[in-house]
Amino acid sequence: MSEYKCTDCGKYKQPDRTKFSPGDTVTFSMTRATGRDTARSMLKTGKIEQIDGDIITVKVARLGAKEVHRSRLYPEDAPGALTYALMGSCKCDFKKVEA
Numbered sequence: 486m487s488e489y490k491c492t493d494c495g496k497y498k499q500p501d502r503t504k505f506s507p508g509d510t511v512t513f514s515m516t517r518a519t520g521r522d523t524a525r526s527m528l529k530t531g532k533i534e535q536i537d538g539d540i541i542t543v544k545v546a547r548l549g550a551k552e553v554h555r556s557r558l559y560p561e562d563a564p565g566a567l568t569y570a571l572m573g574s575c576k577c578d579f580k581k582v583e584a
């Protein structure tokens with residue numbers, strides 16, 4: 486997990502999503518409405534079944550196959566979507582590109 490932590494800002498770096506391949510274990514967050522104005526975010530773990538461009542089919546236990554956009558998937562060893570949402574993600578590389 487530490488390889489994702491940025492030494493400059495202390496936040497987590499986004500994973501390299503170009504490396505996904507079938508059979509990889511990934512996590513993603515699914516939002517489910519729990520009422521009229523409320524929703525709950527849940528972290529799901531699944532296995533990549535098929536990759537079609539940026540749409541990745543992930544097989545999730547008890548849910549079956551889910552189509553998830555590449556940008557919403559995290560490798561199993563990455564901190565996970567909820568951590569990024571809470572901590573914010575590192576933008577240092579982004580800044581370097583801009584500079």
Ligand SMILES: [Zn+2]
Pocket residue numbers: 491492493494495496575576577578
């Ligand atoms: Zn950083």
